[in-house]
Amino acid sequence: MADPASYRPKTGEIPTDPGVYRFRDPHGRVIYVGKAKNLRQRLTSYFANPATLLPKTYAMVHSAASVEWTVVGSELEALQLEYTWIKEFDPRFNLAFRDDKTYPYLAVTMGEKFPRVQVMRGDRRKGTRYFGPYTAGAIRETMDTLLKVFPVRSCSAGVFRRAEQSGRPCLLGYIDKCSAPCVGRVAPDEHYAIAEDFCAFMGGEATRFISQLEKKMAAAADELDFETAAALRDDVIAMKKVFERNAVVLSEDTDADVFAVEEDDLEAAVQVFHVRGGRIRGQRGWVVEKVEEASGPALVEHLLQQVYGAQAETDARIPREVLVPAMPDDADQLTIWLSGLRGAKVDLRVPRRGDKAALAKTVHENAVQALRLHKIRRAGDITNRSLALQELQEALELTEPPLRIESFDISHVQGTNVVASMVVVEDGLAKKSEYRKFAISGEAARDDTAAMHDVLTRRFRNYLAERDLPVEERDQNRKFAYPPNLVVVDGGQPQVAAAAKALAALGIGDDEVRVVGLAKRLEEVWLPEGDFPVILPRASQGLYLLQRIRDEAHRFAITFHRQRRGKAMTASALDEIPGLGPARKKALLAHFGSLRRLRAATAEELAEVGGVGPSLAATVFATFHGAEADETEPAVNLSTGEILD
Template sequence: MADPSSYRPRAGEIPTGPGVYRFRDQHGRVIYVGKAKNLRARLNSYFANPAALLAKTHAMVHTAASVEWTVVGSELEALQLEYTWIKEFAPRFNIVFRDDKSYPYLAVTLGEKFPRAQVMRGDRRKDVKYFGPFYPARAIRETLDTLLRVFPVRTCSAGVLRRAQQSGRPCLLGYIDKCSAPCVGRISPEDHRKLADELCQFMGGEGTRFIRQLEREMAEAVAELEYEKAARLRDDIAALRRVFERNAVVLAEDTEADIFAVAEDDLEAAVQVFHVRNGRIRGQRGWVVDKVEDTTPGEFVEHMLQQVYGENADSDRLPREVLVPVEPENAEQVAAWLRGLRGAAVSLRVPRRGEKAALMGTVKDNAEQALRLHKSRRAGDISTRSSALQELQEALGLPVPLLRIECYDISHVQGTNVVASMVVVEDGLPKKSDYRKFAVTGDAARDDTSAMYDVISRRFRRYLEDQTQVAPAISGQVDISDESAKAAPRKFAYPPSLVVVDGGPPQVAAAVKALEDLGIDDIYVVGLAKRLEELWLPDDEFPVVLPRASHGLYLLQRIRDEAHRFAISFHRQKRSSSMTVSILDDVPGLGPAKRQAVLKHFGSLKRMRAAAEEDFLAVSGIGPAMARQLVAALAPGPSGEAGDDGAEPAVNTATGELLD
């Protein structure tokens, strides 16, 4: 651990204006980002008496090797720059609201010939009408399934629609009357668009009008003794009312607000938000985050709003009101930032009385329950993970804590399509953004040890190259326009504490030889052999055998199995790709562009084999002679050749890329 006095800047060097600062570790990785109205006062507080700092801040300043700062013109600029850097670097000592999914919305693609209703996430697209957000996604899927009874608009993908048009048969939803089947001409494009418009109107708050209209039609059907039609309308009315029941009115119908509440202790905080649109709760969302930095409640709320709305910077997704449990630090600047994102006024306030304050209490109850549930589930996980890493470090006799572990596995079938995988675990948890896969060719593919030597050499050669990008650990002011200061070091620049290879002494020796040839002597290697699950260290005659109930052994097994899964999936993808491409390569006159068009049109070998000559003529650029050659090339032989190994390689119809 570094001594903070070794990189402490002189007090006179630090400006007194507003700005943003970054602490970096010895490898140049940003580990903390903060902002301050007075940079000198804030940074001096980290170095004045490090022993008196709280535990997490103490750990941060002793992990860092340098600090740098950037002066900005105002507190609003500091707020924006701080959010940008937290999003870019994901510092480990910042509170980060990590979530693997974006908000789910009900989307209607009005820009298509046959508009499609679907649950959509991610960036907003042109000519698409959005409703929501809804959370969890199951709620909107159930709502959409119910609405299809009354508004049977298309929900299928472009590929399903195209196949239905070619075959003249609708999909299952068309047969059960949950789709009006525009693909086969059961409804005209104009009438189908009218259905989509009515669905949008219903979701836009005009549900009462549709229910009353259906009630009038039901009464007319009863008066004319059309009881079957009346029963069908009765069921439609019940379906629409069920949708309304799921979205009960809790506030005035013109209310658009996001209501946040926080429950916290010394270590973690649970955040809950209710999304209220048109007076109804359209969705609920929650996070539980580690409090890895010391913040006041106001600072916590500020960071929360930065990340929640910064990830979804879209004027339609920001409501008119944002209700929070406490006023954030720099409330005026935060409100101005939100106003800039929305393009209109945003009311940021704390509700004190009335219906909104009562609903805030409900959100608070949800946050407290979420924190209690999280504590009960994770209490064992955190302690188990920590004990596993410590047990493994002691068993292997390593002098450094196992903050980052990389595991490598080789996959092939009798020496063909040799690939390797690299999976990464940090603090005992997978870091999938750092996973890598390698294709092994040439002499390196002749056996497992040669492949392991090749892969380790390539990975750590990149490590040495990327090390040149890491700025020296010198504290001081940085220019925001300096690209070298802004750029993050590449992920290969971060070395592991331990390299795990799948195998015994030969694989371990190959990995060690690769590191030695590169001049690297401070990275430790261990092999995990499948036979007895023993651990092999370099140059040791006997393995380390951990107890079967060992948490450390279980952690290594999970890492090894993840590396094996990742390698196998890549190997299957390469095998399927080479098999399919080799079949089409044998067709004279079929160049890369036409081959790509055929793959994109049919999607898989199974559909290509089942296709007749006239089906191939529908592909752009394929004539009668080429169609005959394709049918002949794809026809299976007497033993089921034509690349059939029992698995059908699928093709991404949007890109023509083969998928596993």
């Protein structure tokens, strides 16, 4: 660990203006971003008596090797720049309000000719309406119930295309949970109107639809059309079931996000209830570790900055009201920023009395329970991870715990489609954003050791190239910029020797990056210089960690290999067809969706694809099915060998 005194700037050099600062590690990686009204006052606090620092703050300043700052013109500019840098650099020591799971949304793709209702997670798409977030069970039940009333298409593009080609709807069309626009039961504009009604219902106009259906039900009953009345009754019951699932907590014109925080000296639990149309539409939660004295107002500021900053591309998730447990110090600037993201005024305030204060109390009770549960679960997790890293440090004689581990695996079938994977584990946890895939060809694909040598050479050659870049450029090119403490290869002594040879050829010594191999049969740990393996106890947490890393690398490599093999099989099958160029290959696969359906197509169906005429269609069909020759193979009596007529 670095000594903060080695890079501490002189107090007189630090300006007293507002600005944003960055701490970097010895490799130039940004590990913390912060802002301050007074840069001098904030930065000098990091170099105070170590005994007064929080544990994570202590770890941060001792992991850093330099600090730099940028002066800005106002606190609003500092707020915007801080968020931009946090998003760009993803610093490991910043508060990260990330869910322990992703929450699904009910989405309607209104930008398509035939809108589709589906469950979506992740980034939002243009032209799609979103409702939620929901829990996984509730969203499926809601969707299933509403499709009885609003039969919007919910099938995938492939299913929809096959139904169009065959003229038969899917199962949902037969059970009246889809209006089947694929076979022309309804016109495109009629289906679009159904989708708009679905969105209107989910958007808070449920009372209007229920009232309309109840009037139609009564009218049908008066006309003695009891069959229609019964169907309308079922629709009303379905609507009310969805409508009443979420209790009314506030007036129906209220759209708000209600936040609550429960914290201790080291961690904080955050809960938010999403209220739309006066009803609780969803709930989310986070638990974060504190880096500095980010309590109360400061914690709320970081929370709102990250939660809503990630939604800058759409204003649909930012409500009119944001209710918080404590008003941030920069509340005015934060309100201006949120209003700019939403495109309309945002009311940021602390509820003091009434229904909103009562709801805020309920949200806080959820935060209290979340923090308590997190501490119970995490106690065992942190202990096991720390023990695993400590055991590996001792067994492999490392100078420090292997905080970053990279594992490599080779995958192929009899030397074809050779690929490799690299998985990354930091602090005992997988870091999937830094996983990498390698395609291997030529002489390097002759065997596993040659492939391993090639992959390690490519990975660390890139590291050396990026290490020599100016610090400012490394942040934009993070692919291989940071070396691991430990490299784990799947295999025994030959694979370890190949990996060590690759690093040695690049001038990377064993003291800089340690290489080990984990053999599958006996789970032995092999070192480059050893004639005998290191045997870790079967119950060792260090061995468990190595096994999990090795198995994850194996899974990732196999997945990539299957993708490459599938593409290669498709390409080779079509490459054999004379007159079929790249554009027509792409058109055929796009039209039929897969090679299997392309093989099953008739010559007439092949000729319908743009750019494929009757002559080429016949050639493609003949390639897949063989020429329709007049001469058939003669039948043979298997017992006598006699040719039969």
